[in-house]
Amino acid sequence: xxxxxxxxxxxxxxxxxxxxxxxxxxxxxxxxxxxxxxxxxxxxxxxxxxxxxxxxxxxxxxxxxxxxxxxxxxxxxxxxxxxxxxxxxxxxxxxxxxxxxxxxxxxxxxxxxxxxxxxxxxxxxxxxxxxxxxxxxxxxxxxxxxxxxxxxxxxxxxxxxxxxxxxxxxxxxxxxxxxxxxxxxxxxxxxxxxxxxxxxxxxxxxxxxxxxxxxxxxxxxxx
Amino acid sequence: xxxxxxxxxxxxxxxxxxxxxxxxxxxxxxxxxxxxxxxxxxxxxxxxxxxxxxxxxxxxx
Numbered sequence: 001x002x003x004x005x006x007x008x009x010x011x012x013x014x015x016x017x018x019x020x021x022x023x024x025x026x027x028x029x030x031x032x033x034x035x036x037x038x039x040x041x042x043x044x045x046x047x048x049x050x051x052x053x054x055x056x057x058x059x060x061x062x063x064x065x066x067x068x069x070x071x072x073x074x075x076x077x078x079x080x081x082x083x084x085x086x087x088x089x090x091x092x093x094x095x096x097x098x099x100x101x102x103x104x105x106x107x108x109x110x111x112x113x114x115x116x117x118x119x120x121x122x123x124x125x126x127x128x129x130x131x132x133x134x135x136x137x138x139x140x141x142x143x144x145x146x147x148x149x150x151x152x153x154x155x156x157x158x159x160x161x162x163x164x165x166x167x168x169x170x171x172x173x174x175x176x177x178x179x180x181x182x183x184x185x186x187x188x189x190x191x192x193x194x195x196x197x198x199x200x201x202x203x204x205x206x207x208x209x210x211x212x213x214x215x216x217x218x219x220x221x222x223x
Numbered sequence: 224x225x226x227x228x229x230x231x232x233x234x235x236x237x238x239x240x241x242x243x244x245x246x247x248x249x250x251x252x253x254x255x256x257x258x259x260x261x262x263x264x265x266x267x268x269x270x271x272x273x274x275x276x277x278x279x280x281x282x283x284x
Contacts, residue, residue: 112279126268136257142243145247149240176268216280219284
C-alpha cells in the first residue's frame with residue numbers, strides 16, 4: 001500500500017529571517033513600551049495640562065505618517081519609533097492624572113494595564129502558535145477603523161457618553177483583530193520590516209489600553 | 224473640551240481618514256480571502272477578549 005507523505009519544505013533561510021524578524025520586533029516593542037511608560041510617569045509627575053494629550057497624539061501621528069516611512073529602512077528609524085512612542089507615552093500623562101483622581105483610580109489604571117498585557121500576550125501567543133494566516137481580516141479591520149474614526153469625529157461635536165463608550169468597545173475589538181493580523185503578517189512574510197511591525201503592534205497596545213481605561217473608568221461606578 | 228481642541232481633533236481624525244482610505248481600499252481589493260474555518264479561528268479569541276473585558280469591569284465595580 002502506498003502512503004503518500006506530503007511535506008512542505010520551507011527554505012531554512014526564510015524561517016531564519018522570520019524568526020529574526022519576530023525576535024527584533026518583540027525586543028524593540030519591549031524597549032518602546034518601557035520608554036513610553038517612563039515618559040508617561042514623567043508626564044504625570046510634572047502635571048502636564050490636558051491639551052498635551054492631543055498635541056502629542058497629533059505629533060506622533062504626523063511622524064508616523066510622514067517620517068517613519070522614509071526612515072524605517074535605516075537606523076534612523078529606531079530613533080523615530082522611540083520619538084513616536086515617547087510622545088504617545090508623554091501624552092498619556094494628563095489622562096492618567098484624570099483617572100488617578102477618580103474613586104478607585106489607581107485600581108482602574110492597574111486593571112487596564114494588566115488587562116492590556118494579558119490580552120496582548122494571549123492574542124500574540126495564539127497567532128504565533130495557530131499558524132493560521134489572519135491577513136484575510138485586513139479589509140474588514142481597516143474599514144472598521146474608518147467607521148470608528150467617523151463615529152469619533154461626530155462625537156467630538158455630539159458629546160454623547162454612550163457613543164464614546166461604544167467607540168471604545170469597538171476599538172478594543174478592532175485592536176484585538178489587528179494584533180492577530182499584524183502578528184500573522186510577520187509570520188507569513190507580509191511584513192518584513194521590524195520597525196513597521198513594532199509600530200503596528202505598539203499602536204494596537206496603546207489604543208487597547210486607552211479604550212480599556214475609558215470603559216473601566218465609566219463602568220467602575222455603581223451609579 | 225475647548226473649541227480649539229475640538230477643531231484640532233477633528234482635523235487630526237480627518238487626516239487619519241484620508242490616510243487610511245487607500246489602505247482600506249487596497250486590502251478590500253487585494254487582500255486574501257478567508258478559507259474554511261478562518262473566521263471561526265479569528266472570532267473565538269476575540270469573543271474571549273470580550274468575556275475577559277466583562278470580567279475586568281466586574282473586578283473594578
